[in-house]
Amino acid sequence: MAAINVNGKALETDAAPDTPLLWVLRDHLGLTGTKFGCGAALCGACTVHIDGEPARSCQVARADVGTRRITTIEGLSADRSHAVQKAWLELDVPQCGYCQSGQLMSAAALLAQNPSPTDADIDTAMAGNICRCGTYNRIRKAVHRAAELLKKENA
Amino acid sequence: MNAEANSLTHNTRRDFLKLGVLAGGGLVLGIGLSGCSKPAAIGAGGQPVAWLRIAGDNTITVLVDKSEMGQGVYTALTQLLAEELGVALEAIRVEAAPVGAVYTNNLLGAQITGGSTSVRDAWEKLRKAGAQARSMLVQAAAAQWGVGADTLKVDSGAVVNGRKRLTFGELAEAAAKLPVPTEVTLKPAKEFTLVGKPAKRLDTASKLDGTAIYGIDVKLPGMLHGAFAQCPTLGGTLAGFDAAQAKTMPGVKDVVGTDNGVVVIADHYWQAYKALGAVKIKWDAGANASLDNDAIRARLRKAATRNGRSVRNDGNAAAALKGAAKVVRATYELPMLAHATLEPQCCTADVRADSADVYAPTQTQTIAQATAAAVVGLKPEQVKIHTTLLGGGFGRRLEVDFIGAAMVASKAVGKPVKVIWSREQDMTHDTYRPPAFDTVAGGLDASGKLVAWKLDLTGPSITARMFPPVVETAIDPFAIEAASNYPYDVPNIAVNYNREEIGIDVGYWRSVSHALNCFVAESFMDELASAAGKDPYAFRAAMLDKQPRFKRVLDEAASRAGWGKAPAGHYQGIALMEGYGTYMAQVAEVSMKDGTLTIHRITCAVDCGQMVNPNIVDQQIEGSILFGLTAALWGDITLVRGEVQQRNFDSYRMLRLPEVPRIDVHLLESSEAPGGVGEPGTAVVGPALANAIFAATRKRLRSLPIAKQGIVTV
Numbered sequence: 001m002a003a004i005n006v007n008g009k010a011l012e013t014d015a016a017p018d019t020p021l022l023w024v025l026r027d028h029l030g031l032t033g034t035k036f037g038c039g040a041a042l043c044g045a046c047t048v049h050i051d052g053e054p055a056r057s058c059q060v061a062r063a064d065v066g067t068r069r070i071t072t073i074e075g076l077s078a079d080r081s082h083a084v085q086k087a088w089l090e091l092d093v094p095q096c097g098y099c100q101s102g103q104l105m106s107a108a109a110l111l112a113q114n115p116s117p118t119d120a121d122i123d124t125a126m127a128g129n130i131c132r133c134g135t136y137n138r139i140r141k142a143v144h145r146a147a148e149l150l151k152k153e154n155a
Numbered sequence: 156m157n158a159e160a161n162s163l164t165h166n167t168r169r170d171f172l173k174l175g176v177l178a179g180g181g182l183v184l185g186i187g188l189s190g191c192s193k194p195a196a197i198g199a200g201g202q203p204v205a206w207l208r209i210a211g212d213n214t215i216t217v218l219v220d221k222s223e224m225g226q227g228v229y230t231a232l233t234q235l236l237a238e239e240l241g242v243a244l245e246a247i248r249v250e251a252a253p254v255g256a257v258y259t260n261n262l263l264g265a266q267i268t269g270g271s272t273s274v275r276d277a278w279e280k281l282r283k284a285g286a287q288a289r290s291m292l293v294q295a296a297a298a299q300w301g302v303g304a305d306t307l308k309v310d311s312g313a314v315v316n317g318r319k320r321l322t323f324g325e326l327a328e329a330a331a332k333l334p335v336p337t338e339v340t341l342k343p344a345k346e347f348t349l350v351g352k353p354a355k356r357l358d359t360a361s362k363l364d365g366t367a368i369y370g371i372d373v374k375l376p377g378m379l380h381g382a383f384a385q386c387p388t389l390g391g392t393l394a395g396f397d398a399a400q401a402k403t404m405p406g407v408k409d410v411v412g413t414d415n416g417v418v419v420i421a422d423h424y425w426q427a428y429k430a431l432g433a434v435k436i437k438w439d440a441g442a443n444a445s446l447d448n449d450a451i452r453a454r455l456r457k458a459a460t461r462n463g464r465s466v467r468n469d470g471n472a473a474a475a476l477k478g479a480a481k482v483v484r485a486t487y488e489l490p491m492l493a494h495a496t497l498e499p500q501c502c503t504a505d506v507r508a509d510s511a512d513v514y515a516p517t518q519t520q521t522i523a524q525a526t527a528a529a530v531v532g533l534k535p536e537q538v539k540i541h542t543t544l545l546g547g548g549f550g551r552r553l554e555v556d557f558i559g560a561a562m563v564a565s566k567a568v569g570k571p572v573k574v575i576w577s578r579e580q581d582m583t584h585d586t587y588r589p590p591a592f593d594t595v596a597g598g599l600d601a602s603g604k605l606v607a608w609k610l611d612l613t614g615p616s617i618t619a620r621m622f623p624p625v626v627e628t629a630i631d632p633f634a635i636e637a638a639s640n641y642p643y644d645v646p647n648i649a650v651n652y653n654r655e656e657i658g659i660d661v662g663y664w665r666s667v668s669h670a671l672n673c674f675v676a677e678s679f680m681d682e683l684a685s686a687a688g689k690d691p692y693a694f695r696a697a698m699l700d701k702q703p704r705f706k707r708v709l710d711e712a713a714s715r716a717g718w719g720k721a722p723a724g725h726y727q728g729i730a731l732m733e734g735y736g737t738y739m740a741q742v743a744e745v746s747m748k749d750g751t752l753t754i755h756r757i758t759c760a761v762d763c764g765q766m767v768n769p770n771i772v773d774q775q776i777e778g779s780i781l782f783g784l785t786a787a788l789w790g791d792i793t794l795v796r797g798e799v800q801q802r803n804f805d806s807y808r809m810l811r812l813p814e815v816p817r818i819d820v821h822l823l824e825s826s827e828a829p830g831g832v833g834e835p836g837t838a839v840v841g842p843a844l845a846n847a848i849f850a851a852t853r854k855r856l857r858s859l860p861i862a863k864q865g866i867v868t869v
């Protein structure tokens with residue numbers, strides 16, 4: 001058994017050291033909000049935060065995570081109260097929704113580092129997240145809206 | 156709204172109704188339209204069949220028979236029912252319906268979500284179900300109060316008599332004992348309070364916190380995980396395998412063969428996936444061992460020299476072409492495409508001796524049930540299909556090829572097994588959008604007027620494989636869309652279709668043959684306008700006097716896009732189409748810098764008839780345009796020795812956020828019957844973009860994808 005720190009909880013997992021974090025989360029810990037799309041760092045569906053930084057969980061082996069702090073969509077907030085979740089709800093962003101956990105995690109990480117992103121900043125931060133349904137223009141609007149909400153929260 | 160939809164008496168004779176009381180108390184209302192007179196036929200799987208449940212605690216559940224794949228059916232279909240029932244949308248819970256004859260899509264003949272038919276199929280059915288339930292609830296209240304039903308009103312989930320109120324929950328049990336009214340009057344459109352309003356989607360919240368359950372997220376007690384490898388050659392089969400080493404690997408429980416692949420079953424997915432690499436597999440490549448794109452192209456090219464079957468014949472196109480002052484001819488060739496749903500194919504099966512449960516992100520419950528049953532030797536009614544959310548559909552999940560491996564695996568180990576395809580398996584084992592080889596000719600008279608138009612289509616048939624009876628005598632209706640209904644007022648029109656199979660399975664891909672035929676027809680209209688020395692918009696508009704709905708969207712798109720008034724260095728292209736009862740025109744605006752293309756804006760005008768939810772319509776149209784853009788720019792599936800060369804999103808490129816242009820969708824008010832909105836946008840954007848590129852470069856794109864034609868860099 002290895003220790004792993006997910007969403008503020010110290011957990012244990014029997015996953016082999018080379019198991020990608022994605023499958024540790026989904027299969028071993030039952031956190032299926034993080035999605036599998038490509039397994040090759042090409043789609044962003046599996047994005048989580050490791051020590052606050054966005055990471056493609058399909059590319060990080062369990063052994064390399066150690067006890068660094070992992071945040072998944074389930075831990076972004078307890079009650080969908082993170083600014084990105086509120087903005088996404090307000091603008092009705094998801095269609096099939098399959099990419100959206102990854103989109104939200106990428107957006108939340110961007111806003112944590114850059115509270116007032118420009119369109120170009122959003123392009124750079126979100127370019128790794130594919131949305132096959134084409135919700136991109138609403139995603140862009142929602143990132144701006146979340147930035148506004150965060151400013152109000154911090155005011 | 157038309158008069159027919161107001162009064163539903165015309166089909167009550169075919170209706171049968173069933174009512175039951177749930178264990179927990181409450182109303183269950185089911186309505187069948189199968190034409191069968193025996194109520195016992197409802198719910199062949201033994202499930203209670205119903206559109207809604209009203210429980211004593213006022214929980215109202217709507218069972219949606221269509222699969223939610225992002226297109227918003229859970230919301231739009233619920234709106235239809237709620238409109239007549241008289242409850243707020245937010246008060247309703249949505250549940251996926253089981254398989255049942257009652258859920259047969261009247262437009263497609265089985266329980267299928269596809270062909271942009273969901274609203275068209277549900278338009279009457281669900282409003283009628285809501286009205287019937289409402290009428291019974293009102294009757295129950297009238298009896299309780301001893302007053303006439305016509306003195307009562309319904310107000311957000313309750314029946315009201317002056318200041319007295321009885322909630323639907325309080326009335327449910329009594330209402331369920333009343334006969335179901337066969338005749339109900341539906342609200343006229345002007346009284347709609349929900350239908351036609353841009354309501355928020357009901358499924359959004361669960362898609363923001365990881366609680367939404369897709370096929371890939373299914374968890375069952377004792378469930379094992381499967382990884383699947385299929386013969387790399389399309390159509391090839393499994394010749395044999397040696398799993399000795401794989402079976403010694405951690406977590407591996409079993410390794411089983413299917414007719415075309417091998418499943419490794421393990422405690423966890425990653426264990427199964429790794430062990431799959433250790434199985435020594437012998438494939439039988441079969442008939443496609445040397446198939447490649449050149450061979451397919453040569454085959455279509457040769458077939459195109461035959462005379463196809465006539466699809467449409469107005470006047471005498473051949474003679475008119477001979478007599479024309481100017482004749483323009485062109486050949487268009489279009490590539491195969493993958494669906495690439497973001498959720499890869501997957502399925503969970505729990506097979507027992509005499510029954511099975513299947514949890515699948517499927518677009519076709521009826522066929523999924525039959526297939527699942529056949530694989531393990533059960534009867535369809537012994538198999539229960541649980542429809543999960545779909546991480547994208549686009550026609551891919553009309554196929555049932557992702558079900559068999561889970562069934563075989565679960566039967567082998569006697570436990571539930573979830574099988575997930577890797578992205579590479581998904582990409583290389585799709586049923587691809589058919590390729591096309593089309594020749595087209597147009598004849599202009601001395602004044603530049605189009606007097607003859609002839610289109611010869613050649614390609615394989617999807618329907619011949621999926622629904623063979625349909626093509627026994629008729630031409631595949633899903634091969635000639637956007638060609639048979641060529642809208643322009645031309646005296647001599649001929650459309651012919653030449654079916655030629657190519658050795659691999661092709662599938663229904665968002666907008667199906669619209670995407671092929673609209674590209675050819677509308678690109679060629681531009682060629683003709685250019686040959687006639689006319690403006691592409693004016694050239695089209697002049698031939699649409701008898702087609703007011705086409706004309707309206709064309710004019711609207713042109714004026715909204717500022718046709719002819721693009722900024723210096725920007726170029727525009729225009730295209731139009733009718734598909735699924737929806738009329739649409741798009742204008743693409745582009746610029747070029749050092750040979751590199753920038754797409755600035757797509758303007759889209761739509762007349763899709765009466766809308767249920769403009770918010771969702773807008774989402775669908777924008778999304779379908781981006782889906783079509785991805786295809787036009789990069790989409791190309793190629794074969795070498797029968798193996799698909801594109802394996803993941805590096806070699807099968809998707810549009811990403813920085814590349815997304817501004818999309819302006821203009822939804823026109825319309826009282827016509829509802830049209831489908833999930834697909835037409837995909838078909839129209841390709842020619843609009845190609846025509847804009849022609850305006851910018853004077854070079855004509857007659858093949859796709861744009862990235863491979865050497866005209867512009869994208």
Ligand code: FES
Binds near residue numbers: 037038043
């Ligand atoms: S699954 Fe990790 S980036 Fe696609």
Ligand code: FES
Binds near residue numbers: 094131132547
């Ligand atoms: S919402 Fe379907 S992939 Fe993004």
